[in-house]
Amino acid sequence: MTADARFRVPLVILTALIVDMSVLSRVRVAGTMADLMLLLAVAAGITGGPSRGAVVGFTAGIAVDLFLQTPFGLSALVFSIVGYGVGTAESGILRASWWIPVLTAFVASAAGELAFAVIGSVVGDSQLLTGRLWLIIFIAASMNALLAPLTVRTMAWAFDRDPTRRGYVV
Amino acid sequence: MAVYRRSRRHRFLLVLLVLSSITVITLDFRGQSGGLLDSVRNSARDAFAPVQSAADRVFNPVGDFFGGVTRYGSLKAENARLRDQLSEARGESLRQAGAERELENLRALQDLAFAPGMAAESARVVSTGPSNFQLTVTIDKGSDQKVDKGMPVVTGAGLVGRVVDVSRSRATVTLVTDRSSNVGIRFQSSGSLAIARGAGAGRPLPVDLVDVNTPVAPGEAVVTSGLQDSVFPPDIPVGRVRASKVQAGALSQDVTIDPVVDFTRIEFVKVLLWKGQP
Numbered sequence: 001m002t003a004d005a006r007f008r009v010p011l012v013i014l015t016a017l018i019v020d021m022s023v024l025s026r027v028r029v030a031g032t033m034a035d036l037m038l039l040l041a042v043a044a045g046i047t048g049g050p051s052r053g054a055v056v057g058f059t060a061g062i063a064v065d066l067f068l069q070t071p072f073g074l075s076a077l078v079f080s081i082v083g084y085g086v087g088t089a090e091s092g093i094l095r096a097s098w099w100i101p102v103l104t105a106f107v108a109s110a111a112g113e114l115a116f117a118v119i120g121s122v123v124g125d126s127q128l129l130t131g132r133l134w135l136i137i138f139i140a141a142s143m144n145a146l147l148a149p150l151t152v153r154t155m156a157w158a159f160d161r162d163p164t165r166r167g168y169v170v
Numbered sequence: 171m172a173v174y175r176r177s178r179r180h181r182f183l184l185v186l187l188v189l190s191s192i193t194v195i196t197l198d199f200r201g202q203s204g205g206l207l208d209s210v211r212n213s214a215r216d217a218f219a220p221v222q223s224a225a226d227r228v229f230n231p232v233g234d235f236f237g238g239v240t241r242y243g244s245l246k247a248e249n250a251r252l253r254d255q256l257s258e259a260r261g262e263s264l265r266q267a268g269a270e271r272e273l274e275n276l277r278a279l280q281d282l283a284f285a286p287g288m289a290a291e292s293a294r295v296v297s298t299g300p301s302n303f304q305l306t307v308t309i310d311k312g313s314d315q316k317v318d319k320g321m322p323v324v325t326g327a328g329l330v331g332r333v334v335d336v337s338r339s340r341a342t343v344t345l346v347t348d349r350s351s352n353v354g355i356r357f358q359s360s361g362s363l364a365i366a367r368g369a370g371a372g373r374p375l376p377v378d379l380v381d382v383n384t385p386v387a388p389g390e391a392v393v394t395s396g397l398q399d400s401v402f403p404p405d406i407p408v409g410r411v412r413a414s415k416v417q418a419g420a421l422s423q424d425v426t427i428d429p430v431v432d433f434t435r436i437e438f439v440k441v442l443l444w445k446g447q448p
Contacts, residue, residue: 025297030371037300051179051183057187058190061191066210067214067299068299069304069306071198072207073194073195080184081188124199127348127349128303130370
């Protein structure tokens with residue numbers, strides 16, 4: 001990580017947290033919002049690989065956990081696993097087209113929301129497994145897919161990487 | 171070999187982070203309140219408060235805009251309906267001016283308005299919780315203004331929810347529509363008691379424990395019951411009965427309630443400084 005990245009990554013996470021809480025929480029479709037902090041983990045996995053995906057996921061998760069009533073640390077747990085998973089899956093791709101990050105964001109976000117609800121109910125928050133879970137997952141994942149190109153670019157900038165190098169041209 | 175070692179390092183890091191998360195979750199469960207995590211969380215919320223307020227002022231129109239876009243169809247219908255109601259209301263308002271004065275006098279006489287003489291703190295809703303699973307709002311008053319956990323939150327229309335978390339300058343309110351919410355209620359006409367549960371955003375509240383023989387009419391007003399040790403004081407409006415149905419052979423009725431408060435557009439609320447039965 002360069003000195004620039006050390007400064008930029010926290011900046012991006014903080015900005016994303018503000019955007020998440022003040023803008024995205026108002027833009028709800030059927031009561032569901034995009035999960036930008038989860039998307040950060042996905043984007044970090046795509047651009048930076050498994051370790052960076054996991055670390056950014058953990059940090060973003062802790063940050064959003066501060067403002068949630070769900071068990072503290074739950075988002076951190078889920079997001080770091082998602083970031084790691086995306087980083088591992090993406091490392092095999094050498095030349096990717098624009099839709100790869102979008103599809104990745106959709107699938108990974110859906111998996112993340114599901115894992116959040118399942119692990120959350122395992123650790124005692126029984127309210128998470130609702131009948132509307134599939135709808136929530138679908139809407140949140142779609143909104144994240146829409147936000148993916150911009151977020152991946154931002155993350156590439158934060159890691160001080162050339163976004164065209166690994167093929168995630170978006 | 172190098173690749174293998176690198177992936178092992180990645181995996182080690184992941185395990186480390188997962189274990190840290192689990193530790194944090196465990197600590198959160200064990201230290202119920204007043205623990206280290208609580209104070210970290212509360213300081214973060216306080217530190218974030220000014221940023222949140224500023225962002226809220228700037229982005230409030232964004233939410234209104236999107237709210238308008240996604241609900242265009244219903245807004246149009248609502249507009250037509252409101253015009254209709256307006257013309258009706260114009261005619262009636264003349265007639266009601268007298269009745270209103272009478273009612274006001276009666277109220278003053280009998281103190282019928284809900285939460286009579288109860289200390290309250292007005293607050294502004296600064297954000298909705300950034301969650302897809304829980305329905306909470308954050309208000310701009312906290313323990314500095316004597317707001318405390320468990321206090322009921324209302325608007326002029328009726329019950330909003332209750333305070334579940336409080337830092338020095340902010341409090342988090344769980345809405346009655348949240349799935350963790352339970353409200354002890356009383357049907358206005360029959361006086362029978364029941365419990366209304368939250369069922370998620372924009373959904374009516376299902377009611378448990380309504381006896382088959384209780385007459386429940388659609389449109390009937392429902393208020394908080396305020397029984398001994400209840401979490402809400404009595405007689406705060408909760409909603410109106412939307413529908414009731416008795417299934418053959420069932421021991422209780424299926425009743426649903428439409429909340430009186432429109433949760434998609436609450437801006438100002440009042441926290442009743444009330445903590446359990448006196």
